[in-house]
Amino acid sequence: MLLQHVVTESEAKTRIDKIISNVNQEQSRSQVQLWINKELVKVNGEIVKANYKCQEGDLITWSIPESEPLDIEPENIPLAILYEDKDLLVVNKPKGMVVHPSAGHQRGTLVNALLYHCDDLSGINGVERPGIVHRIDKDTSGLLVVAKNDKAHSSLAEQLSNKEVERKYVAVVHGVINHDTGMVDAPIGRDPKDRQKMSVVENGKHAVTHFQVLNRFQEYTHIECQLETGRTHQIRVHMRYIGFPLVGDPKYGPRKTLDTEGQVLHAKVLGFKHPTTGEWLHFEAEPPAYFVELLTTLENMY
Template identity: 65%
Template sequence: MTVEGEAVRASRKVVSGETLVITIPEPKELDLLPEDLPLEIIYEDDDLAVVNKGQGMVVHPSAGHPNGTLVNALLYHLKSLSSINDVIRPGIVHRIDKDTSGLLMVAKNNATHESLAQQLKDKTTLRKYVALVHGNISHDKGTINAPIGRSKTNRKVQAVIADGKPAVTHFTVLERFENFTLVELQLETGRTHQIRVHMQYIGFPLAGDPIYGPRKTLEGQGQYLHAKKLGFKHPKTGEELVFEVPIPAQFENTLAKLKKID
């Protein structure tokens, strides 16, 4: 960035009448290559696959994560993927955050992709999560019905806002600890960061959440959130499929430590 032909810092204040020149670099093209990365495939047939994504893996490439993603692994391990989404998201019907672990459905052809996407839109899929949150939730069950959109004060995060998109999360308390609560959550909608935003909104942010929670209070990287159960109707056979995977070892170890403290 230059002002009147001289290079300046981004923090430099511009005075009325000065000429400001900002040079925007050319965007870099992402090379989408298959990578032999560990991938736990829970189920696979000719039309779709269900995978258990590990914590710390990004779902698809982006400017900050050009490789090492779930998509790179899918390209290596699966013979075909749907092409409905843009070129950097083949097969991806829905996403979970980098530091959220758990189940995802993957489409291997476009007809399957369209069917699964429609099921998500129609709210007929089953998506259950387990999360560890700060504080003690007094109610055994509850529903959070609060619209979510981009924050008005921080455009990098999501928030509950009046003109946001409808968002509904149901929760059930599984276990209470001294300063934490283990909850099961079921999504009715699928907004960006929905569970993380909703739990912060009601005063019980996810443990380990670097964006919506307090400073790091437990060991590990990222939020304690796991997509444990996924159900949907097979696009071709009509069979109801339901899959479930246990929480990761780190999550389990943290719960064991909390039980000892209690």
């Protein structure tokens, strides 16, 4: 796939690898540098190095190489399926499970389990992500809808894009939130200081999170979050941005936190229109045992 970008006045004198990674936010800066080293990036038709500083009006073109397909094996991994028909299924993903295979996680993923369970999954997202319409992080538990065919996938993806899907999460955060409800409206993109993280940045993608306080403890708050958009790490980034990072979050939380083996975040509610019947489907999954036990511990701590 060939992409292009014309350097703006504000981008002048900026390294080309930084510009491309800002434009193509799904890719890290190190990945962009690999493309440059493979001579897949040109400026005004000429090969350049990663430290080239662009000038206003430069035409950058770059090719994204085809990813090498992973050898994904079906695995007999138990799934908590709340609903299933010929078009889709809704699954309650456990904490610690990666959604789809990648270079570092080729086994034990939700996709491995789905391939064992289903003979038919949509192919819109390619061989690495069959059926996957949306994702949640490895250490986030909760509800996901999986498409069994391309028609269902397209319908569900359109609903997500149009903000028609109901998604509510519960979480525990550091600090005591004094107001009962709130909204975070702040754009999210790659952290310019750490390309392995996301952060609130001026040129990021539009992101809105609504939250409601469910319970307050002496040093923590139990909240419910409703997503209006679905950016990478959105709740984790937004709650950190307003000063209430998620408990246990190794990437965005404080060093001193509770030992929960990852962020305390659970996708509790999922609602959407069935792609074939048009019926509104609503699902709820209570948080896993560790989450409930943590709430009890916090309630009795002081």
